[in-house]
Structures are given as C-alpha cells and as structure tokens.
Amino acid sequence: MRIPDRLNGRGGHWLRALAPPALLLVLVAVVEIGAPGFVTPETLLVVLADTAVLFILAAGVTFVILLGGIDLSIQAVASLASVILAQLLPVIGLGAFPVAIAAGLLSGLAGGIVHVRLRVPSFVATLATGGVTAGLALLAAHGRAITIEAGGRETIAWMNAAPFGIPMIAIIAALIGLVCFVVLRYTAFGRHSIAIGAGEPAARAAGVDVGRTKVIAFTMSGTLAALAGAILACRLSSGSPTLANQLLLPAIAAVIVGGTAITGGLGGILRTAVGALIISIVRIGMTFVGVNIFAEQMVFGAVLVLAVAVTIDRGKIAVIK
Numbered sequence: 001m002r003i004p005d006r007l008n009g010r011g012g013h014w015l016r017a018l019a020p021p022a023l024l025l026v027l028v029a030v031v032e033i034g035a036p037g038f039v040t041p042e043t044l045l046v047v048l049a050d051t052a053v054l055f056i057l058a059a060g061v062t063f064v065i066l067l068g069g070i071d072l073s074i075q076a077v078a079s080l081a082s083v084i085l086a087q088l089l090p091v092i093g094l095g096a097f098p099v100a101i102a103a104g105l106l107s108g109l110a111g112g113i114v115h116v117r118l119r120v121p122s123f124v125a126t127l128a129t130g131g132v133t134a135g136l137a138l139l140a141a142h143g144r145a146i147t148i149e150a151g152g153r154e155t156i157a158w159m160n161a162a163p164f165g166i167p168m169i170a171i172i173a174a175l176i177g178l179v180c181f182v183v184l185r186y187t188a189f190g191r192h193s194i195a196i197g198a199g200e201p202a203a204r205a206a207g208v209d210v211g212r213t214k215v216i217a218f219t220m221s222g223t224l225a226a227l228a229g230a231i232l233a234c235r236l237s238s239g240s241p242t243l244a245n246q247l248l249l250p251a252i253a254a255v256i257v258g259g260t261a262i263t264g265g266l267g268g269i270l271r272t273a274v275g276a277l278i279i280s281i282v283r284i285g286m287t288f289v290g291v292n293i294f295a296e297q298m299v300f301g302a303v304l305v306l307a308v309a310v311t312i313d314r315g316k317i318a319v320i321k
Helices: 010-034 041-066 074-117 122-141 150-155 168-186 188-198 200-205 210-236 248-257 269-289 296-311
Strands: none
Touching: 010 269, 041 074, 041 168, 041 188, 041 210, 041 248, 041 269, 074 122, 074 150, 074 210, 074 248, 168 188, 168 210, 168 269, 188 200, 188 210, 200 210, 248 269, 269 296
C-alpha cells in the first residue's frame, strides 16, 4: 500500500497528507462492519475522552520529534504528576495542579539541559532523567497507588463533567491542541523547531539559537506530559508511580502514524491529533470486534507497521535509519 515514489510532486504530497485521515476513516469503517453500532455519538464521545490524555502526551513529544530528537521520559513525568496531584489535592485543592505541572516542567528542562549542554543524545538524556523522575515518583508514593480522597474527588468533579454532552477532558485536549498549533505555525520557536529538524547545521548558520530552541521543546514536552498525568489521575481518581507506563509507545506511535517524520523537520499538531485517534480506534476497536486479549498486542503491532508504511512521507526523508 506504499504510495509510489514517482508521486513526489504536488499530487503525491497531497496524497501523503491525506493518507492518515483516510486511514482513520477506513479503520472506523472496518470496526463498524465488524461490530455494528460502533459509530454512534455516545461511542465516539467515549473515544474522544479516551484519546485526550494520549493526545496531550503526544502533542508534547511532537515538539521534540520535530527537532529530530526523542523524549523517553514522558511516561515517568506523567506518573510523577499523578502522584503529586493525588497527594496534594486533599491538602491544597486546585493548587495541586500547578505543583504537579511544575514538576513536569522541571523534568523536561533538566532533560533539555542535559541534552544541549552536555551534548548527550536525546534518547539517553531523557532515558536518564526519566529514570530519576520515576525514582522520585516511587519514593513519593512509597511504591504504591494513591487513591484520591473524597474531599479531593469533589474538587476535581468538574474534570469528569460533560458540558453540552462533550467530555471536559476532550475540551481541554482540544484547547491544548489549538495552543500547540498556534505555537508551531505562528511563532519563531515553531519555525525554528522545524528548521532545526530539517537541517541543524543550516539552521545554526542562519542564526537560529539551536540550544535554546531545543531546551524549550523538551520543557514543553515535560510540561504537557505532567498535565496529561494530572488529567489521568483525575479521571481514575488515583495516582501511581507506574500509572502512565503503558503510554510511551502509543504516544510516540501517534506522532509517527500521524505523519510527523521521526527524523524531524516535517509534521505538526493536526497530524498528531489524527495519529492519536488512529491509535485509539485500533485499541478500542479490537475490544469492540472481539479480538482475543492475548492477540491484541500482535494486531496492534501489525496495524502500527501498516499505518506507518502508508502514512510516512519518504520523499522528504533523506535517510531511513
């Protein structure tokens, strides 16, 4: 199903740009055929709510991937934020949110500084800071899950509300997506991020402050990861040092499946939104269709490879590593 390389002109570009949303529609149709009744307003709102946390995580790491880097600490940051929120919510109320998010900001900042100042590859730098962050989460929670007490649950009841029938977390995710879109499209930081991903030496020669741009990108990734963890804790009414451990691969996969190049320089938030929906439809759709729970990982992996093969724009990637 690979788009032929000869379609590298304008027509080929549009075909590749439309491949992720087309794949999303095909997957929805496949699930509807396999499990009639899937495409209902109620079910689609559930899908949106389930996708919200994944999208916020993926939106953050999109900034780093556009630079040509990777952030492997997001699941640890999200878990630490959930622990902080669960512990502080009954004590200081909504003040727990800025504390939890600040922890993610600091973790992302640390990863960015280690990567830029010490010239450590991003996957090693974020793996290390993620390990430290995971350790802090385990220490803070004493290695156990923390249930948010009744007083705290009342404070965050609005997070699980559905104004006008739309889940609040889906509304929050949409607002965050809008902000990220504006930042990437209309700010110097966004333009510099894409320029660095397309060619770091050229961007540096053009006067772009590469180091500062990278540190900002990692900081934004950590901040959004913490926000995702806080929202997940609200949704589950608990925090845990391992709460987001299963979200790292889906978050990165959402960015890649959406059409953002893993080598950087090509992509955007809208693509990530489509990628996150594709990942959610695949995971939720398997439950609807009745795929054996032991086969779900195999199906997920196969669909992931197929999705990347269909949606990735090889014409703008010089080397597939």
